[in-house]
Amino acid sequence: MAALSGWKQLVVALAIAGVLMVIIRLAGVPGAWAPLVIGGALGLMTAVVAGAPGRDES
Structure with a gap:
């Protein structure tokens, strides 16, 4: 996605x-x-799509 x-x-x-x-x-x-369940599911989807935070290699 x-x-x-x-x-x-x-x-x-x-x-x-x-x-x-x-x-x-x-x-x-x-x-x-229902809104709480949908919000939780969409929050988890956001975390899956965004992925783990990367390290700042500066």
């Missing part, structure tokens, strides 16, 4: 959030918890 342009990354992230919302609803998660 990191190789995609900014707009494509946004579209993919929103599509994944939509899929997560469907899965959350099917799993029976209460509506009040």
Whole structure:
């Protein structure tokens, strides 16, 4: 996903959030918890896409 342009990354992230919302609803998660679950999942996706922080070799 990191190789995609900014707009494509946004579209993919929103599509994944939509899929997560469907899965959350099917799993029976209460509506009040859904934003927390989606936020956590998107936060983990951000960490996976960004990768580990590199060392500053200056």
